[in-house]
Amino acid sequence: MEFSEHIKTANVENVVLRQPLHPPSRGTLCVTGHHLLFSEREEGSARQVLLLLRNIDATEKRISGSSGTLTLKCKDLRVLQLDIPGMEQCLNIAHSIETLSCLDRVSETYPFFYRPPDLSLQEPWGLSSPEKYFNHTKELHGSWRLSSVNREYSVCPSYTTAVIVPKDVNDDMLVKVAKFRQGGRFPVLCYYHQKNGVVIMRSSQPLTGANRKRCREDELLLQAVIDTSDKGYIIDTRSSQQAQQARMTGGGFESKSCYNNWKRLHRQMERGKALQESLIKLVEACGDESHNMDRWLSKLENSKWLSHVQTALSTAGLLAECVERDGHSVLVHGSEGTDSTLLISTLAQLIMDPRCRTVEGFLALLEREWVQAGHPFQQRCAHSAYSHTRLQQESPVFLLLLDCVWQLWRQFPLALGFSETLLLRLATEAYASDYGTFLCNSDQERCLLEVKKKTHCLFQALLRPKEREIYSNPLYEHTELAIWPSVHPQSLQLWKGFFLRWTKQTRHLEEAQEEIRNMVIEWGRLVLS
Numbered sequence: 001m002e003f004s005e006h007i008k009t010a011n012v013e014n015v016v017l018r019q020p021l022h023p024p025s026r027g028t029l030c031v032t033g034h035h036l037l038f039s040e041r042e043e044g045s046a047r048q049v050l051l052l053l054r055n056i057d058a059t060e061k062r063i064s065g066s067s068g069t070l071t072l073k074c075k076d077l078r079v080l081q082l083d084i085p086g087m088e089q090c091l092n093i094a095h096s097i098e099t100l101s102c103l104d105r106v107s108e109t110y111p112f113f114y115r116p117p118d119l120s121l122q123e124p125w126g127l128s129s130p131e132k133y134f135n136h137t138k139e140l141h142g143s144w145r146l147s148s149v150n151r152e153y154s155v156c157p158s159y160t161t162a163v164i165v166p167k168d169v170n171d172d173m174l175v176k177v178a179k180f181r182q183g184g185r186f187p188v189l190c191y192y193h194q195k196n197g198v199v200i201m202r203s204s205q206p207l208t209g210a211n212r213k214r215c216r217e218d219e220l221l222l223q224a225v226i227d228t229s230d231k232g233y234i235i236d237t238r239s240s241q242q243a244q245q246a247r248m249t250g251g252g253f254e255s256k257s258c259y260n261n262w263k264r265l266h267r268q269m270e271r272g273k274a275l276q277e278s279l280i281k282l283v284e285a286c287g288d289e290s291h292n293m294d295r296w297l298s299k300l301e302n303s304k305w306l307s308h309v310q311t312a313l314s315t316a317g318l319l320a321e322c323v324e325r326d327g328h329s330v331l332v333h334g335s336e337g338t339d340s341t342l343l344i345s346t347l348a349q350l351i352m353d354p355r356c357r358t359v360e361g362f363l364a365l366l367e368r369e370w371v372q373a374g375h376p377f378q379q380r381c382a383h384s385a386y387s388h389t390r391l392q393q394e395s396p397v398f399l400l401l402l403d404c405v406w407q408l409w410r411q412f413p414l415a416l417g418f419s420e421t422l423l424l425r426l427a428t429e430a431y432a433s434d435y436g437t438f439l440c441n442s443d444q445e446r447c448l449l450e451v452k453k454k455t456h457c458l459f460q461a462l463l464r465p466k467e468r469e470i471y472s473n474p475l476y477e478h479t480e481l482a483i484w485p486s487v488h489p490q491s492l493q494l495w496k497g498f499f500l501r502w503t504k505q506t507r508h509l510e511e512a513q514e515e516i517r518n519m520v521i522e523w524g525r526l527v528l529s
Helices: 087-100 130-136 138-142 171-180 216-225 240-247 272-286 293-303 305-325 340-352 359-371 397-411 420-429 443-448 458-462 465-471 504-528
Strands: 011-018 025-031 035-040 048-052 056-064 067-074 079-085 144-147 163-166 188-192 199-202 232-236 262-266 330-333
Touching (some): 025 087, 056 087, 163 216, 171 216, 305 340
Parallel strands (some): 232 330
Antiparallel strands (some): 025 035, 188 199
16 A cells, blocks of 8 residues: 555645644644654744654544644644644645554554664564573473473464473463463463562463363363462452353353362452543543642542552552462463453562563563563554544553553652653553554564564663663662552552643653753762762
């Protein structure tokens, strides 16, 4: 497809741009296959605004006489307004934006065309993999093995080709277990705790159904994880009632009689549509210009977003307690095992493991637990809070994770090696990016579309020296201790840096933080010299 087919009007002069935190400016608007480019034409100014079309969540047009106004609501929560002379030109621009901002074919998106001068497609893609994790964790080699049972993605379409499983469980058994778990997501290791040798595993729900079907191989796999004298915990991210209801549609849970050394704990976490609606209500509250504090607080509470943050951190804390304090291995799953399962396994690792708290360690953790573990980014992040199109699969689970990490960052300002700026960058990139990291729904899809050969990796780009300096926390002090978050309502705050990022108050706060950051860095240089 030629992008030019969708561009009836490529350039318009005398367009007025109104955007947050800037005075209105007049200039030239240019539409390309992937971007809107606005070039200011005021005397003595060469300022440009480049907007990735994929970042536009909703387009609203208003025609008045012979001119028109386009309001562009972006996935990063910016709202831009373009006053365009000429009704036909305005309608043409709107049509181009609406078409090019939601191209169906992944291979037509901008990451396949982006070629920064300081990155090469010849470099190895990514920071981590199950193979690297297994090889670096020597303690695993006695009781665990690296299996290539999924090398053709035939056993589980949403897993990587290599997975870490108990050594006593052979590949034939894994194939049978996969048939017993939704989507083929059989239990695999995602974390080994160096202090006591216990592990976190994740999977999807067992397909026991109304007939209470059993799978002997599944039972043996979980038994192989723990000693016969020990016990393990299963954290199910559904309520007990939801798990019971799932049996009526073929799903279910592990029964006590068949998994007698495992104790099941239910911690209900919202997902899917409920989470998406919560985000929409929160963004609506943040855009309320009534300046009525009671109304604002009521809207904030009704959105339930901070309740979701509280539940996620609380459940992750429970998982970390089972591993760190009680010394027991844990299996985590909900229904599909691609959303809340990944959310709490990631947070628990941040709580317990200092290696995950550096810039590189955190990015490697996201790669293992989200990109490679099969979180369907393409479906979940198709739209943000403004879109008039509501797709069934949308859900801001990854954004919820970043909000939870920000809460940890705020409560433990010295313990995390990265800054809020990194979290804001990741929140933006998940919805619209120059890089291929968050494309597609699984490792298999990325393989079929040659994403790793034809696009650049965001995580590697963020580790370039100049970028790393921006995203590092100058106050960071390494600690081996676990960081236990407070989940009391008064301890959790609205993430102003993201949800109110385009307001003057937040911008002043950012400027103050940047000034403090520069002072700390300069002080550090003076001490070293």
